[in-house]
Amino acid sequence: MNRRLLTALAAVAIAVALVVAVASCRGDKANKAGGAAGTNTLAAPTAATPRQSFVVYAKPKRAQFVNHADDRARGDKLKSFNAEALPTPPSANSGKKGTRAGDNALLTLTLYSDPQLRRAIGTATYSCTFNFAQEAICDGHFDVGGGTIIALGPAKLDGSDITLAVTGGTGRYAGAHGQVTSTTSGAKKTTQVFHFVLV
Amino acid sequence: MTRARLSRRLLATIAVLAAVLPVLPAAGTPQASQTFTVYAVPATVQFMNHADDRLRGMSTNPFKQKAEAVILGAGGKEKGNGPFPGDDILYGFKLFSDANRSKPAGSAMFTCYYEFVKRATCDAYFDLSRGLVLASGQVRFGGTHFTLGVTGGTKAYFGALGQVGSAPAARNAQRFDLHVTGLGR
Numbered sequence: 027m028n029r030r031l032l033t034a035l036a037a038v039a040i041a042v043a044l045v046v047a048v049a050s051c052r053g054d055k056a057n058k059a060g061g062a063a064g065t066n067t068l069a070a071p072t073a074a075t076p077r078q079s080f081v082v083y084a085k086p087k088r089a090q091f092v093n094h095a096d097d098r099a100r101g102d103k104l105k106s107f108n109a110e111a112l113p114t115p116p117s118a119n120s121g122k123k124g125t126r127a128g129d130n131a132l133l134t135l136t137l138y139s140d141p142q143l144r145r146a147i148g149t150a151t152y153s154c155t156f157n158f159a160q161e162a163i164c165d166g167h168f169d170v171g172g173g174t175i176i177a178l179g180p181a182k183l184d185g186s187d188i189t190l191a192v193t194g195g196t197g198r199y200a201g202a203h204g205q206v207t208s209t210t211s212g213a214k215k216t217t218q219v220f221h222f223v224l225v
Numbered sequence: 226m227t228r229a230r231l232s233r234r235l236l237a238t239i240a241v242l243a244a245v246l247p248v249l250p251a252a253g254t255p256q257a258s259q260t261f262t263v264y265a266v267p268a269t270v271q272f273m274n275h276a277d278d279r280l281r282g283m284s285t286n287p288f289k290q291k292a293e294a295v296i297l298g299a300g301g302k303e304k305g306n307g308p309f310p311g312d313d314i315l316y317g318f319k320l321f322s323d324a325n326r327s328k329p330a331g332s333a334m335f336t337c338y339y340e341f342v343k344r345a346t347c348d349a350y351f352d353l354s355r356g357l358v359l360a361s362g363q364v365r366f367g368g369t370h371f372t373l374g375v376t377g378g379t380k381a382y383f384g385a386l387g388q389v390g391s392a393p394a395a396r397n398a399q400r401f402d403l404h405v406t407g408l409g410r
Contacts, residue, residue: 077410094273101272101312127271127315155336157315158269163336163348178359178376180334180350191359191377191385203377203384203407225384225410 077204077225082170084135084150084218085143092130125156131183135218137170143217147171154181166190166206168220173197175222177206185210192224199224257409258387263330263351265318265399275311308339308366320351324394330354337364349373351403356380358405360389369393375405384410
């Protein structure tokens with residue numbers, strides 16, 4: 027009887043301890059959100075969340091470039107804001123070939139699990155808006171393996187490496203965060219290698 | 226082992242567990258946070274006026290309702306200079322870590338896509354020496370006070386969340402207060 031009582035007491039004590047642990051951690055989170063503004067602080071990391079890392083290969087399928095030269099010209103003519111304080115790029119509408127601020131690039135890619143590009147596992151789309159110095163901000167959606175990974179960030183789209191931040195996802199990637207790095211490979215540099223690191 | 230000794234050992238175990246468990250972190254708790262300020266000086270801007278696209282959109286569109294009911298202005302004539310829905314503005318900033326602009330800290334780019342009543346959804350990235358911080362949110366045209374949500378980051382800001390507060394600073398600069406959480410995952 028005494029042993030049973032002690033076992034029951036132990037169970038209650040563990041349950042109480044767990045509740046206290048969770049409550050104290052929630053309190054920490056609230057303090058961090060509300061109390062750190064205006065200070066230069068770097069809190070020490072505690073437990074690390076396991077990372078998931080994988081590689082997929084891709085080949086471009088379709089591409090559309092949208093040239094907004096007319097919208098740029100109208101935008102330069104109609105001074106909607108204090109243009110004197112903010113200069114437009116000097117070669118915004120030079121007529122030369124190349125990307126200009128405001129142009130769009132839309133791309134779709136087929137994703138593969140192997141570098142030989144034999145086993146298709148999904149698709150990816152890039153919607154990019156160019157800003158300055160031939161750089162674009164790209165919104166990438168990767169439909170792969172029962173979910174979508176959403177990534178965002180700057181890209182040159184000239185074959186150089188791209189690192190986008192993973193901002194979320196759906197399905198098995200719901201709540202995903204991390205980054206994806208894209209490099210080119212193959213003889214003609216047409217194969218894209220996407221290296222995902224997610225938490 | 227006697228019953229009394231067993232009881233003492235069990236009570237000691239309970240005491241140890243009760244002391245240790247409250248300091249264990251809960252799953253999903255942000256691991257580290259960082260708060261810092263950068264001062265942004267506008268470097269370049271491009272305004273994109275999509276008046277022709279809006280006009281085409283009046284005659285050809287996927288909506289069921291009458292175009293006149295949903296288009297701003299009659300017959301495609303737009304009053305004022307906008308920005309109107311569909312216009313976008315691209316801003317480039319040079320960043321400094323001090324208000325005197327003596328310590329360069331990187332660059333920032335805002336891509337703002339206008340919706341109605343001169344409000345835009347802006348995607349921004351802060352290209353800092355230790356990595357990228359991405360942020361998104363609503364900004365009113367001409368507004369200097371706004372807050373964006375941090376949606377992610379790369380390298381040192383891997384997995385970043387948090388927010389960016391914006392306020393005007395001296396000499397046509399903009400002050401950005403970045404509160405970045407979820408670091409060190």
